[in-house]
Amino acid sequence: MQMVVIGLVASAIGIALGLIINWFPPVASTQAKKIDTLYDVLVIVSVPFFVLVVVVVLFSVLKFRMRPGEENIDGPPIHGNTRLEIVWTAIPALILVSLCTYAYITLTDIEEAPAKSAQPELKVDVTGQQFAWTYRYTGTNGKPFDTTELMLPKGRSVRFAIHAKDVIHDFWVPAFRVKLDAVPGITGHYRVTPTRLGSYPVVCAELCGLGHAYMRSTVSVVQPKQFDAWLAKRSQGGAAAAGAAAGGGGGGQAAAVDAKALFTNGNGRTPAACAACHTLAAAGATGTVGPDLGKALKGQSPAQIEQDIVDPNKVITKGFPASVMPPNYGQTLSPQELKALVKYLHDVSSK
Numbered sequence: 001m002q003m004v005v006i007g008l009v010a011s012a013i014g015i016a017l018g019l020i021i022n023w024f025p026p027v028a029s030t031q032a033k034k035i036d037t038l039y040d041v042l043v044i045v046s047v048p049f050f051v052l053v054v055v056v057v058l059f060s061v062l063k064f065r066m067r068p069g070e071e072n073i074d075g076p077p078i079h080g081n082t083r084l085e086i087v088w089t090a091i092p093a094l095i096l097v098s099l100c101t102y103a104y105i106t107l108t109d110i111e112e113a114p115a116k117s118a119q120p121e122l123k124v125d126v127t128g129q130q131f132a133w134t135y136r137y138t139g140t141n142g143k144p145f146d147t148t149e150l151m152l153p154k155g156r157s158v159r160f161a162i163h164a165k166d167v168i169h170d171f172w173v174p175a176f177r178v179k180l181d182a183v184p185g186i187t188g189h190y191r192v193t194p195t196r197l198g199s200y201p202v203v204c205a206e207l208c209g210l211g212h213a214y215m216r217s218t219v220s221v222v223q224p225k226q227f228d229a230w231l232a233k234r235s236q237g238g239a240a241a242a243g244a245a246a247g248g249g250g251g252g253q254a255a256a257v258d259a260k261a262l263f264t265n266g267n268g269r270t271p272a273a274c275a276a277c278h279t280l281a282a283a284g285a286t287g288t289v290g291p292d293l294g295k296a297l298k299g300q301s302p303a304q305i306e307q308d309i310v311d312p313n314k315v316i317t318k319g320f321p322a323s324v325m326p327p328n329y330g331q332t333l334s335p336q337e338l339k340a341l342v343k344y345l346h347d348v349s350s351k
Helices: 002-020 030-063 082-111 224-247 259-265 302-310 335-350
Strands: 122-129 132-138 144-147 150-153 158-164 169-173 178-182 188-192 198-204 216-222
Touching: 002 030, 030 082, 030 178, 030 188, 082 188, 122 150, 122 169, 122 178, 144 224, 150 224, 158 169, 158 178, 178 188, 216 224, 259 335, 302 335
Parallel strands: 122 158, 150 216
Antiparallel strands: 122 132, 132 144, 158 188, 169 178, 169 198, 198 216
């Protein structure tokens, strides 16, 4: 009775904490709600079993531990109970089958194509390579274009086709709760319907090399009209339109770029800020994934520094491996940002 009471109280507390604690990022897709419900069901079912085992073990240690003088005394003989063994084998088996069935139903449910609507399903190709994500859309003119900017309309189903150029990656938006390995030579698919406006991180969830931790991107969920305008603009101007937009500024003039802040914090579109991987005393950066730029860039011309940024595998600093720095900074930095960053690095490395 003591174990039963303790177990019930502990189970109730454990289940309550499991449901109350906010474990995950905000729900940003219809699929996320179903995944969260599945998680809640697993918590409700699994916590009592965990509590049962722990309570029995602790109770046995407390009540049935060996006392002084009992070192050589055998316990009473115990014979097996076939009925009990069948019960404690059958019940967990039934629970496991039930949970697996529910998980399968949830998985097939979130993979189903949506019912026909006024807006056709948006298709986006996702390509992972060390250590960056690239996205391909079909423009309003029917021609595909590549971008490092992932933009999605709220309330419209999106089907991702996921590829990898080099090694296995994993395309994951935690706020969407769905992820899938990107495997070279294989095209994987999954779909989501964004339901919440905002910007959410895109991460690689498969260890893919030295720069794995910095293989990040951002997905922006916007209103359908805003997405349509973005798609039309990209269709007309391609990468140039994105670069001009990224430069910012009103009235046709680019906003001033704070190169030191860009080096330290990035611009929200780059896979990672420079300071995350490099040491540069002038910027207070202490990264060790890449070389110390105060030393590596000394004596280089602005053209050489720009080449190091946009084509990082062209010249590799001795002692560091190739294919660690993402190769798409030429697309994620606007012309103004690239020019300002090159000037900043040339100035501080020349001192």
